[in-house]
Amino acid sequence: MTDDVFQRHRDLLTGVAYRILGSMADAEDVVQEAWLRWSGVDQDKVEEPRAYLIRVVSRLAVDRLKWAESRRESYVGPWLPEPISLSPDVADDAELRDSVELALLVVLETLSPLERAVFVLREAFDLPFSEIAETIGRSEAATRQLAKRAREHVQERRRRFDVDMEQRRKITERFVNAAAEGDLDGLRELLSSEVTLVSDGGGKARSPLRALAGVDAVVRFLASAATPSGIEKFLASVGLAGAADFAAGVEEVNGAPAVVFRAGGRVVTVISLVVADGRVETVYLIANPDKLARLR
Numbered sequence: 001m002t003d004d005v006f007q008r009h010r011d012l013l014t015g016v017a018y019r020i021l022g023s024m025a026d027a028e029d030v031v032q033e034a035w036l037r038w039s040g041v042d043q044d045k046v047e048e049p050r051a052y053l054i055r056v057v058s059r060l061a062v063d064r065l066k067w068a069e070s071r072r073e074s075y076v077g078p079w080l081p082e083p084i085s086l087s088p089d090v091a092d093d094a095e096l097r098d099s100v101e102l103a104l105l106v107v108l109e110t111l112s113p114l115e116r117a118v119f120v121l122r123e124a125f126d127l128p129f130s131e132i133a134e135t136i137g138r139s140e141a142a143t144r145q146l147a148k149r150a151r152e153h154v155q156e157r158r159r160r161f162d163v164d165m166e167q168r169r170k171i172t173e174r175f176v177n178a179a180a181e182g183d184l185d186g187l188r189e190l191l192s193s194e195v196t197l198v199s200d201g202g203g204k205a206r207s208p209l210r211a212l213a214g215v216d217a218v219v220r221f222l223a224s225a226a227t228p229s230g231i232e233k234f235l236a237s238v239g240l241a242g243a244a245d246f247a248a249g250v251e252e253v254n255g256a257p258a259v260v261f262r263a264g265g266r267v268v269t270v271i272s273l274v275v276a277d278g279r280v281e282t283v284y285l286i287a288n289p290d291k292l293a294r295l296r
Helices: 002-021 024-039 049-072 094-098 102-108 113-124 129-136 140-157 165-181 184-190 215-225 228-237
Strands: 191-200 247-253 256-263 266-276 279-286
Touching: 002 024, 002 049, 002 113, 024 049, 049 113, 049 129, 102 113, 102 140, 102 266, 102 279, 113 129, 113 140, 129 140, 165 184, 165 215, 165 247, 165 256, 165 266, 184 191, 184 215, 191 215, 215 228, 228 266
Parallel strands: 191 279
Antiparallel strands: 247 256, 256 266, 266 279
């Protein structure tokens, strides 16, 4: 019964931990630790296992996030959330899809651990404030204030995008085709004048160590990376020198269309675009092999 109850909620618990941490590896570790704690309690005295397990996972995730923040200070280059594939049940839930968008997870990185936990539990999972307050060990009034501050912060930093998923997919397809064909004019037409490219190679893949700002800088990098020489150098940096099956396609990652590059039987890069007013505002490029290992 212990395993049955926990397994029934495992996907939910992993989803809570991932949204708080932005890392599936860390989320899986947290869920495993929660299982160990669940195995050691008297389940007969737990009136609401779901609420109890969410509390345990949330507290563990907040503690781990505090530790992870100090670890990320020594990370090589920008740190971006780990991209994931969604299970069918989550993929069919619009609100849960939105809550794992890479652009949103990047904004959540700017919140304090407690603000992030409150935002996730309230906005993604619609938990009552009384339950969230018990989870984080704060009064309900203080929890409501944390939620208000987090929501305002997210709204301030995250523009409301005016494109639906089909339009976004078309722009993503045009982006990858223009880059692959070396169509610099086509790329320029797609990019906002204030476009930024943020790349996460973690020191384990060839990628810019600082964000690139402006159309010229972004186009210059993409054009260079798409040449045979650029591809060869990148594949060598991830241990795939000479791989002949390098290919790109538009697939769904974190509930939205993204460019997925594969070689040597694995995912080697994911590019997610933030689109607003019909133009690409931000390019998120994730190439750290550790963050791509779980992608299907």
